[in-house]
Amino acid sequence: DAGVIQSPRHEVTEMGQEVTLRCKPISGHNSLFWYRQTMMRGLELLIYFNNNVPIDDSGMPEDRFSAKMPNASFSTLKIQPSEPRDSAVYFCASSLQGWAYNEQFFGPGTRLTVL
């Protein structure tokens, strides 16, 4: 298995531009998580899907952020318009949820720089 795939790996954009981050979870996994990692705030959960349905988006910073999961093999995180404070590494993770385990498998991340 290729693991969780994220694209792009690096993104540099200017303030005000729209940014779309993409994630392909591990085949067969039923949960998908978007995280943001910064030095100041550590690893923050932004949103979590289960069976393609958003379950908890309480971590989404504001309306500029939106996430979709149109099918079990693809998810996007969109920032529109982007701001310099959105600069961070964004991780996607997937897992096969069950009562006894919820190990998450992380992608390599997208390093976003907003100028």
Add this chain to the structure above:
Amino acid sequence: SQQGEEDPQALSIQEGENATMNCSYKTSINNLQWYRQNSGRGLVHLILIRSNEREKHSGRLRVTLDTSKKSSSLLITASRAADTASYFCATDGDSNDYKLSFGAGTTVTVRA
């Protein structure tokens, strides 16, 4: 918000020595997990310990859990240069929503 807090924030040891880091959390949990993150990479799951377990081993890793103190420790024995990484504990809370809360991490540097 971060449920788990690791201690120390950073640790520097000589190759071959043991490394111990601790995690404290605030609410009841179903299980606690430890992850490793190498520089520039995503997190990798190391070990999961359930709330009814007190100790677990995986290779050179030993994890303990004390639910009465709401704390866990990760011991890496006979450290190697490849163990240089940040280590995070993650807790799931006592709900069934499968979310994990990660601590700020302990950065471990193993000197050759």
